[in-house]
Amino acid sequence: MGAAAVxxxxxxxFLCCAAAQVQQQQQRRQLRFDxxxxxxxxxxxADMHFADGKTTPCEDVLPQQVAACSDLNTTAFIRRVILxxxxxxxxxxxxNIFGFDATDAxxxxxxxxxxxxxxxxxxxxxxxxxxxxxxxxxxxxxxxIVGMKNTLSQVNPTGVHVIDGYGNYNLEVHGVQGSNLVNKxxxxxxxxxxxxxxxxxxxxxxxxxxxxxxxxFQHTSSKLKRSxxxxxxxxxxxxxxxxxxxxxxxxxxxxxxxxFTGEKLEGAxxxxxxxxxxxxxxxxxxxVKAVFTGHDHLNDFCGELTGIHLCYAGGFxxxxxxxxxxxxxxxxxxxxxxxxxxxxxxxxxxxxxxxRLDDEHLTAIDGxxxxxxxxxxxxx
Numbered sequence: 295m296g297a298a299a300v301x302x303x304x305x306x307x308f309l310c311c312a313a314a315q316v317q318q319q320q321q322r323r324q325l326r327f328d329x330x331x332x333x334x335x336x337x338x339x340a341d342m343h344f345a346d347g348k349t350t351p352c353e354d355v356l357p358q359q360v361a362a363c364s365d366l367n368t369t370a371f372i373r374r375v376i377l378x379x380x381x382x383x384x385x386x387x388x389x390n391i392f393g394f395d396a397t398d399a400x401x402x403x404x405x406x407x408x409x410x411x412x413x414x415x416x417x418x419x420x421x422x423x424x425x426x427x428x429x430x431x432x433x434x435x436x437x438x439i440v441g442m443k444n445t446l447s448q449v450n451p452t453g454v455h456v457i458d459g460y461g462n463y464n465l466e467v468h469g470v471q472g473s474n475l476v477n478k479x480x481x482x483x484x485x486x487x488x489x490x491x492x493x494x495x496x497x498x499x500x501x502x503x504x505x506x507x508x509x510x511f512q513h514t515s516s517k518l519k520r521s522x523x524x525x526x527x528x529x530x531x532x533x534x535x536x537x538x539x540x541x542x543x544x545x546x547x548x549x550x551x552x553x554f555t556g557e558k559l560e561g562a563x564x565x566x567x568x569x570x571x572x573x574x575x576x577x578x579x580x581x582v583k584a585v586f587t588g589h590d591h592l593n594d595f596c597g598e599l600t601g602i603h604l605c606y607a608g609g610f611x612x613x614x615x616x617x618x619x620x621x622x623x624x625x626x627x628x629x630x631x632x633x634x635x636x637x638x639x640x641x642x643x644x645x646x647x648x649x650r651l652d653d654e655h656l657t658a659i660d661g662x663x664x665x666x667x668x669x670x671x672x673x674x
Contacts (some may be wrong), residue, residue, distance in 0.1 A: 342389070345396045345397075470638075478527065
């Protein structure tokens with residue numbers, strides 16, 4: 295065999311392997327509902343504040359916990375809740391590491407996300423206001439996350455050349471394998487970078503979701519609606535959506551103890567001092583049924599405003615501020631499909647949520663329905 299023929303064979307072999315890898319990656323990245331339960335389960339982890347592992351002390355724990363408590367308690371909690379809840383996707387909503395105390399940002403992230411990576415469960419992450427305060431820039435942090443095993447995170451959406459921040463992207467959750475809706479996204483997940491701090495000298499406080507991000511969100515929401523209602527197997531209306539980011543919107547201040555489920559232990563909502571209008575943008579788009587944030591560790595409530603639930607997860611990490619005796623916690627969200635007249639799985643019928651506490655029994659609390667298809671249709 296001549297040299298040219300050898301090169302040709304090697305090239306064909308390389309291209310075949312590359313194509314197989316791409317196909318395998320696409321299959322791995324395609325989220326879909328479970329065919330046995332007709333469910334899709336999302337675990338939200340907010341504010342791990344991971345630093346240097348076993349040498350990093352815990353904050354705001356009981357006196358008897360102090361000596362043996364470290365970042366490793368955060369790691370143990372993630373492992374416990376993954377085993378208990380068996381999520382289909384794990385979402386980290388920012389302040390994944392506490393940059394000021396992380397000697398090496400990459401090493402800290404590798405340790406923080408290690409339980410998710412080891413579980414072989416797909417996971418996604420957005421940034422908070424502390425992730426970039428170590429040895430990597432905000433862009434550098436997001437690039438490192440994107441390069442990790444099993445993550446579905448993206449630095450930014452493909453084909454969008456102008457957008458603020460890092461970590462704006464969406465994920466589609468398709469119908470059950472073998473059903474008519476196998477190629478339809480039945481649940482749409484939006485991830486956005488809510489920034490860190492204001493870059494406008496005359497505006498103090500935290501960052502906010504910018505107009506460029508909102509334009510991307512509107513375009514993506516419209517595109518997904520067209521796909522949902524187009525052939526084959528056109529559906530009515532819109533598939534429900536969920537949004538994940540770090541800093542709560544100003545609208546989170548709309549609630550008091552009479553109109554939310556959970557606890558509000560912080561004096562004020564730590565939202566931006568300006569309202570960029572993203573809540574209104576979501577209301578106008580019509581598909582987002584719930585928003586999930588972190589940032590305020592001692593708030594874990596969900597309240598409904600204009601058809602959208604605004605939810606906190608509550609503080610997860612042991613190196614993050616908290617309250618001694620108030621358990622660290624995580625939020626679960628489960629979307630369930632309806633059964634069609636023919637007995638196959640159809641559209642999403644309900645979205646429910648609850649929280650898990652890191653106590654002796656991994657107690658589940660505050661279960662509630664965030665959205666119901668039947669209730670939604672009655673209200674139309």
